[in-house]
Structure formats: structure tokens, C-alpha cells
Amino acid sequence: MHWIALQPLPDSAWHDAAGHDDDGAALVDALAALGWWALQFTPRVAQVEGAVLLEVSASERLFGGRKPLLSQIYQQNKPVALVHYARAATSLIAIARLQLSGPAPRKPDDLPLTTLLAARPHLPTLTRIGCTTWGQLRALPRGGLVRRFGAGLVDALDRAYGAKPELYPWLELPAVFEARLELTARIDNAPALMFGARRLLAQLHAWLRSGQRGILALELGWELDARRQDAAQGQLVVRTAEPTLDMAHVQRLLAENLARVTLHAPALYLHLRSLETAALPGTTTSLLPDDVRVGDSLHHLLERLSARLGADHVLRAVPCADHRPERMQVWQPASRAASAFATNSIAARAYPARAGGQKDTPKQPKTDAKSDALYPTWLLTHPLKLSVRNNTPQCADDGGPLTLLAGPQRVEAGWWGVSEKDGACALRDYFLARSEQMGLLWVYQERLGGQGRAEGKTSAGADWYLHGLFA
């Protein structure tokens, strides 16, 4: 048996020796974080009297002996910037040594009685009979001790000297992360909540790391001063496309979203909850130094752009099999449609459905090699109606008549549409037209009055529209 007791100092910042030390925010519950961190060394971790206990004898061999394991815990993989530690053969001795500020006595017999938790209620009596160390207490007759102070004290002594096994409720990693923080000051504007959220995120980072998971969705909630408003709560859900441990990215997304929130009353409490996590795939690093890429990944960029500009302003095209030009491609929010480019990452290979999202997107239609050369490079979102003079369509801002160069290319599609989703019926003749001012244009003339309503409009009076530009 070899026990290690660890105790974080108050307000100690999470410090990760394995990198990612960009967020040195103070932890909300440093003891819990320390316990989660300690689970990577041994499954026997317990929280006792403000300290974290680790029983490491079983995992010494995995780490190559006691010395390498201790150097891992104390130096290489140091979790919290400021932490006290002590070690001994039993947990009670380790805790006692942790509590002594000066150099601890080598023998457990010389430890002062103040460090034994079970003896604390009886300290005045014991001091008056001149019993101040563990050794003196142990020398007293057992039967008398049990009658006078109860069985608990003798039991604790037995466990401290290794005569009885030590059992604790062992710590387990919670399945869902949930942390609450009381704000030190009332906060009136939402962006200022980020200071508290950073502390919660540091805690979340510790939880994610110990479970080797990445966050996909989290919820930040706040409780408002109940005296001021009826709606006493608010929350914000932030999602990311790929599981991430990068708290800087989550922080940026949170900050962008919080910037749009207004608080109706001062906030008093903050809480953070993990909604969805996924196992984090390992990263392969390259052997060659040239392959190291500087900068963040594409989905980080897309999420950041979408968070600030709005998801509808960051778009990518998904090709669709349709003959109507405006429906040949559908513009979707890029962050939701996931990146088709993320083929470099392992995540993309491991989770093709999530990374590519191509399961439900149709393949690009194979267009006729002759006709696609006639497609323009720019398409107007809404076709621009052209004025007609002498049966000739005129350029948009009165730029003279258009000369039709090629055409017609007949498009007749969408007549099957019944709902709004299918789009309108298109009966059009497309032409290549040339204008003195605008260059080469793609215009169409509606046939049969367009929109499928043959209401007696003659072909001569049909409307002309500008739909695309060649550039």
C-alpha cells in the first residue's frame, strides 16, 4: 500500500503540463478537478477532509516503478499550479503529514494527535491526561479507550497503523459535467459573464481531459436576481461540429453568443452543463517538421464566423439535381453542413458520416458537356426583370438594348411542384446576350406567361429577366 495525499491551495489555477496552458483561470472546485485528474494514475482515488487520496501501489508497475510514477505526479504532469502533497504507507498518516506545515516526524508514533481526525472531538480530555502523540494514544489500554471514547478512535488507530484495511467511497468520473458558480459581484451585462464562465470552462477542461472526451455541446446558464424580474433564468447552448478540448475555441464561441444577450436583471449564479460529448480521437503528429500546420482548423473558422456574423451569412453550396438554375445548388449554412474538406483529420476518417455529411446530399449531377459551357459564373439571387422596348430587352439600368448572341436554351421544369418546397414551375428560354455596359449576360424569356399560368399572355409580350453574369 502506498498512499499519496494531495491538497490544492485556494484559488489555484489549472496548469496543464501537456500544453493547453492558455487558460490559467482559477478552478471552481479545485478538489474535484484534482480528483478527476488523479484518476489517470489509479482507480482508487478518494476525497477525504479537503484532500485527495491516491492509492498507487497497484499501478506502480504500469508507470515503471514508484519513482517514475511519483515524478509523473509531482513534476511532469503537474495538474494544479499550487498543490501540497504528502505520502505514506497508510492514508491517515499521509493526511497527517499533509496537515503539518513543518517537517513531519519520520515515525507515525511521533505525529501529534491534532492530525488524527477521529481524535479531534476528544482532544481536550486527551491533552489533559498528557496524551499528545499517536504513540502515546496507542500505548493506552484498548478496552479502556473503547469504553471511554468509543470504538471509532481505536478503529482509526488500527487503520492508521495498517492493522485494518482502509476503504473509502472511491471517486468516479461523473457521466455529465455540471458545475455551479456563485458570482462574487452582481453582473449586469452579459459579456461580463465570461469571467465566471472561464473558471467553469477550466473545470470542464479538467473533466474532459480525465475522460479523454471532447465537448460537442454545452449549456451555460445563469440565474438572475429573483427580486427584479419574473424570468429568473437564462441559458445559452453552444455547439461545435467536432469534439474539441480546445477551451479557447469554446470560449470564443461563448463570447460571440453572449455579446448578443441582454440581461434583464443582475446575474447571481452561473452554471455550466455538458450536453453532448464524444470520445476524442488521438492526433497523429508528423515525423517531418515541415508538415506542422500553423493556424486553426476549418471548422473552427466556420464556427467563429457563424457565431459573429450569423449562420445564414456563412454559406456553402450543395449541388442538387435540378434543371432550374436557381435550384441547381442549395446554399446551406457552412457550419451546419460540416466541412467536406476535413479529410485530413482523423475524425473525418473515423466518423465519415459526421465529418462529411454526404450521406444525405446528392451527388453532383453529371451535366451535359456541351451545355455547361454556356452557364454563367455569377447567378443573381433574384432574377432581375428587364424592360422591353421594341420587342428587345433593355439592359438593367437603361444601358441600351441587348444583343442576343446565342440561344434559346429551353428549360421546362418544376411543373410537378405542389408545395412551396418544390419551387415554382419554370418555363423559360435562356439566351446569351451582350450589353455594351455589362458585358455578356444570361437572360431568359418566360414562355406562356411564366409560372405555369397560361393566362393568354402572348409570347411577344413575355417578360425578360436577367439571371446570370459571365465574368
Next chain:
Amino acid sequence: MPSVWRADELARPVDAVVATGHAALDAQLPAGGWPVGALVEVLQAQNNLNEWRLLLPALARCTGPVLLVGAPHRPFGPGLAAQGLDPQRLLCVTTQTTAQRLWACEQALRCADVTAVLAWLPQAGSGPVRPEQLRRLQMAASTHSKLLFVMRPLAAREESSPAALRVLVNGHDRLALHILKRRGPPLEQPLCLPARAARLAALLAVTRRQVAAPPVMREQDGDQDGDEEGHDTNHEAVVARITPFPGPGHALDRTAAAA
């Protein structure tokens, strides 16, 4: 003496370039292509959108996402695919204000996956672009080695700019390309580039006989096969010997010979 740089030569120390797809233009650019990791300014009139003709061959050559920031219209995927650019590589950022466009550009330049950024920065309306803002983009592009093209209106011609390369494009049927600034001697004659993709030009050449339109292109005899790789080389640009500024040529000027 190969290690001596002569003043009438183009500058050599360019990191990497992407060939423009126009042989005549390649010959006039340092190291023969669009510089990677430098700001390239394309000036053009408002109703004159020639950026795809100019940039698409180069973009088709590289891989990876291309971010369009503040494009005037939506790019039409099938039309671009016909010229060799996969429309799935395009990402559109549509914002109105210049500040947001600049911010989006800078973020995109810092991203490791993005290959090229195309930004449209209008002069009027949403606030002018200051040279220091462009300088910031130039710095970001050079730090992260990205292709960066900034489309600006003609009015920006007289302003100073930190761009490594500034070109002015005008014309519809024939692109006249003035290189306003490059790392090398100034070029006074404009380059003449084809304004249409080869197959489109061939089609127009056929219909031109019926429609009374001014001759737009060098005659291209019915080359209608859909060979995507070949069309840029067999339809190479012609350098016109037109001199818009009459008078003796500049001492440092190099004759704009056909490539």
C-alpha cells in the same frame, strides 16, 4: 552574372507562386504567377465583373477551400465546374459592412485549411478601406502563406496600397489588363487576355456570323471538344501592341512580347 539583379529584370525573391493560366500574364509577373502570401489587388469598374476569368484558372490549380468574402452575387456552381473549379470548395461569407469583411478575411487567412481568400471591398457606402487595414491583411497573408485577392473599385487606383501586385482590368469582350504595381519595372502597355472560356468563345465565334456584333476574339475554329486541361494552353493569350500612351517608351520598360 546570375547573382546580380539588374534593374530591368523582375524581382526574384518570391516564395511561391500559382500560375495564372494565362501565359502572357505569367511572363509579366515575378516568378511567373500569382504570389502566394501577398496581397493582390484587382481594380475594376463596378459593373464589370471579370474576377473569375482572371483568377479561376489559378484557383482550379490549387486544392482546398476558397473563401469568398462579400461577393457581389452568388457564384454559380455548374458554370464554375465547367471551367474546372469544384464549387464545393467555395465558401461564401455575405456581410455588408467593410469592417466585418476585413475581420472575416483576417480570420480566414489565419486558418490552416483555407487556400485562398477572395474579398470584395467596395469603396463607398459602408466605409472606406484604409491602407493600414490592407496592410494588416497583407501581413496576415504573408504570415500564413495564403493566396489573397482583393477586388476594389477603380477609384482606389490613385490611393497608395501595400499590395505586392496591383492589376487593373477593364473591357468586356477583350480583357485589357494594366499592371499598376509589381515587384519589377513598370509595365506601360496593357496585356490583352481572352475574356471568355475557350468553349464559350468558340460558340460565340460561330454565332457571330449571324449577329452583327463587333469582333470579340481571335478566330477560334470550332474547337468544341470538352478537354478541360488543354483549353487554356491551346487558347493562349495574345499580347496586343496597342499603345494608349503615345510617346517614347520608358527606359526600363521591357517589350511586351508574346509569350
